Amino acid sequence: MPNIDTEGLALRAGHKPGLRISADTISAQDIAARYQSFGCSVALAHARVGRDRRPRVLIYVAPTAQAAIGLRAAEHHLLEPHISDRDRAFFTRELGLRLGFPTCCVDAFAARILRGSGHLHAGDRDRHDDDFVAASDGWVARPDWRLNSLLMRHRARLISFTPCRLDCPAALAQAAIILGLVHEHASATAPVLEDMLKRPLAIGPTGARAWLRRGADHQAGAGPITGTIAGAEAPRELPDGAPDPDDVAHARSWSSAEIDASGHLLGCGLPAPRLLDFAALR
Ligand SMILES: [Zn+2]
Numbered sequence: 256m257p258n259i260d261t262e263g264l265a266l267r268a269g270h271k272p273g274l275r276i277s278a279d280t281i282s283a284q285d286i287a288a289r290y291q292s293f294g295c296s297v298a299l300a301h302a303r304v305g306r307d308r309r310p311r312v313l314i315y316v317a318p319t320a321q322a323a324i325g326l327r328a329a330e331h332h333l334l335e336p337h338i339s340d341r342d343r344a345f346f347t348r349e350l351g352l353r354l355g356f357p358t359c360c361v362d363a364f365a366a367r368i369l370r371g372s373g374h375l376h377a378g379d380r381d382r383h384d385d386d387f388v389a390a391s392d393g394w395v396a397r398p399d400w401r402l403n404s405l406l407m408r409h410r411a412r413l414i415s416f417t418p419c420r421l422d423c424p425a426a427l428a429q430a431a432i433i434l435g436l437v438h439e440h441a442s443a444t445a446p447v448l449e450d451m452l453k454r455p456l457a458i459g460p461t462g463a464r465a466w467l468r469r470g471a472d473h474q475a476g477a478g479p480i481t482g483t484i485a486g487a488e489a490p491r492e493l494p495d496g497a498p499d500p501d502d503v504a505h506a507r508s509w510s511s512a513e514i515d516a517s518g519h520l521l522g523c524g525l526p527a528p529r530l531l532d533f534a535a536l537r
Pocket residue numbers: 357358359360361418419420423424425426
């Protein structure tokens with residue numbers, strides 16, 4: 256799937272106040288130059304970020320130089336190695352608001368940091384994958400596929416933040432605008448993107464995720480899946496992307512799971528993996 260720059264479209268259409276892009280040193284100059292050619296201001300920083308802590312160039316893009324530098328200043332504090340949870344929550348909120356994310360979603364993200372990263376409940380000892388915790392916090396029986404932010408690694412997303420709930424109206428307002436821009440500027444790719452985002456997705460406490468298949472008695476759009484599923488497969492970038500081996504192993508062990516009314520995959524360990532049935536509303 257060609258990479259649709261959903262955020263870039265939103266920024267250039269005036270729907271976003273800023274962007275933060277993480278790139279390798281080779282492509283960073285090209286990305287910066289491309290945004291400058293659109294008349295945007297760019298600020299750069301170097302840091303080790305992401306799951307693998309590789310050196311990356313952080314590119315902050317905004318309509319004015321002052322706004323681009325403001326984004327960089329907000330994240331600068333987050334890159335300090337010994338930052339407290341309190342400061343991390345404060346500056347994460349600051350960065351999120353400067354990037355134009357909805358206040359309710361930014362507040363929910365900051366609250367999870369204060370609770371203790373990876374904790375499902377305040378006071379828990381066990382830590383889990385942050386996406387799993389966020390998906391558990393934001394779980395609703397009929398999540399809206401336009402808020403599916405769990406396939407960013409597979410380059411499928413409309414929004415680039417974690418919604419406070421998977422039916423958050425403020426997040427949906429942004430997702431709807433971006434979906435319109437995708438149809439306008441990348442109409443050939445839009446159906447592939449929608450197909451990926453609209454599949455029922457399970458995520459486990461390690462962050463492993465799988466697309467679940469409905470059984471013959473579950474029709475898409477007929478409400479959330481409950482009972483036994485027909486199978487599971489690791490998500491991949493369509494049409495022929497390589498799946499993550501950890502996702503493949505989990506998909507295999509979840510492939511005949513039973514699902515309760517709150518989307519828990521039963522018999523798959525605790526805390527139970529969670530189904531986000533993005534096809535329930537179709
Ligand atoms: Zn929200």
